[in-house]
Amino acid sequence: MALTEERVLEALRTVMDPELGRDLVSLGMVKEVRLEGTRVDLLVYLTTPACPLKGQIEADIRRALLPLGASEVRVRFGGGVKAPEQYPIPGVKHVVAVGSGKGGVGKSTAAANLALALRGEGAQVGLLDADLYGPSQAKMFGLEGQRLRVDENRKILPLEAYGLKVLSIANIVPPGQAMVWRGPILHGTIRQFLEEVSWGELDYLVVDLPPGTGDVQLSLAQLTRVSGGVIVTTPQEVALIDAERAADMFHKVQVPVLGVLENMSSFLCPHCGQPTPIFGEGGGRRLAERLRTRFLGEIPLTLPLRESGDRGRPILVEAPEGPEAEAFRRAARELAAALSVQAFIALPMA
Numbered sequence: 001m002a003l004t005e006e007r008v009l010e011a012l013r014t015v016m017d018p019e020l021g022r023d024l025v026s027l028g029m030v031k032e033v034r035l036e037g038t039r040v041d042l043l044v045y046l047t048t049p050a051c052p053l054k055g056q057i058e059a060d061i062r063r064a065l066l067p068l069g070a071s072e073v074r075v076r077f078g079g080g081v082k083a084p085e086q087y088p089i090p091g092v093k094h095v096v097a098v099g100s101g102k103g104g105v106g107k108s109t110a111a112a113n114l115a116l117a118l119r120g121e122g123a124q125v126g127l128l129d130a131d132l133y134g135p136s137q138a139k140m141f142g143l144e145g146q147r148l149r150v151d152e153n154r155k156i157l158p159l160e161a162y163g164l165k166v167l168s169i170a171n172i173v174p175p176g177q178a179m180v181w182r183g184p185i186l187h188g189t190i191r192q193f194l195e196e197v198s199w200g201e202l203d204y205l206v207v208d209l210p211p212g213t214g215d216v217q218l219s220l221a222q223l224t225r226v227s228g229g230v231i232v233t234t235p236q237e238v239a240l241i242d243a244e245r246a247a248d249m250f251h252k253v254q255v256p257v258l259g260v261l262e263n264m265s266s267f268l269c270p271h272c273g274q275p276t277p278i279f280g281e282g283g284g285r286r287l288a289e290r291l292r293t294r295f296l297g298e299i300p301l302t303l304p305l306r307e308s309g310d311r312g313r314p315i316l317v318e319a320p321e322g323p324e325a326e327a328f329r330r331a332a333r334e335l336a337a338a339l340s341v342q343a344f345i346a347l348p349m350a
């Protein structure tokens with residue numbers, strides 16, 4: 001039987017998007033089928049450029065088409081982050097909040113590197129440092145002391161670093177100035193971050209929250225639609241109890257928890273690379289299971305990771321080939337997948 005477009009599409013109906021549990025054709029992901037003799041060229045749109053399952057989908061497509069007599073199958077991936085029906089902020093598709101139960105677990109390091117990893121996959125990304133009590137993103141990105149400008153509409157222009165749009169409270173309030181944030185001022189500041197900043201077109205706005213459970217989380221959830229929250233924790237049991245409280249807070253303000261990221265999982269010896277699980281093993285994964293959410297992965301405890309943040313060059317920029325960067329990239333793909341699944345669930349079934 002000759003290879004026709006209809007037969008190709010019929011075969012592609014057996015290829016499932018493993019995350020969404022439906023086939024590529026009914027999901028409308030197959031955008032182009034071109035045949036040249038027995039050569040098949042496909043254009044497949046994914047729901048996020050950071051899809052972790054590209055490789056598997058491509059292999060499944062081949063497996064479905066080769067028995068039809070295709071001599072060669074070429075798959076090009078395209079598409080962007082699916083737009084929600086209603087944007088939380090004009091031009092911004094998803095607001096993703098990164099929180100932790102307590103300070104010092106690496107929440108800011110995680111927010112910065114997850115944002116960079118999403119950018120690296122081709123998404124447009126902003127990073128908002130809403131950690132009003134201990135802002136660290138300006139330092140992390142080497143943006144300390146930089147003055148902000150406003151555009152012609154008097155909206156604040158975020159700073160730019162390594163392809164990200166970055167805005168930190170540290171660029172607004174002089175560093176070192178003691179701040180007592182009372183409810184209304186705090187609420188007004190978060191509002192200003194969301195409404196009076198010219199974020200432009202973004203797929204993801206990653207928000208670095210203050211540690212713990214509190215007013216900023218509440219204001220953010222009241223002022224905009226947060227697509228989901230990420231919980232950063234270290235592996236030991238005591239940290240997990242705090243992390244669980246952070247999850248509770250997300251639930252209370254009706255922000256779905258997209259996943260748990262375990263930081264400082266194992267210490268990687270700088271000499272031999274041997275991992276040592278200083279804080280125990282498997283805590284983050286167990287927490288994700290308890291919360292019935294995704295486990296986004298493990299970030300090792302390493303000297304370069306600590307040094308890179310202090311130097312104003314996050315590890316994804318400083319050592320993109322290293323194990324830390326790879327771990328953040330994997331976590332960012334999982335996060336993007338969690339968001340895609342959620343956006344898909346919100347859509348009416350075809």
Ligand SMILES: Nc1ncnc2c1ncn2[C@@H]1O[C@H](COP(=O)(O)OP(=O)(O)OP(=O)(O)O)[C@@H](O)[C@H]1O
Pocket residue numbers: 100102103104105106107108109110131134136210211263264265299300301302303305306307309310
């Ligand atoms: N995996 C890691 N390996 C080595 N150092 C790390 C790692 N994660 C974070 N750090 C370091 O730990 C310190 C605290 O990290 P970070 O500021 O990201 O934590 P945080 O949870 O945001 O803290 P806070 O809530 O107090 O702002 C920083 O010096 C950072 O460089």
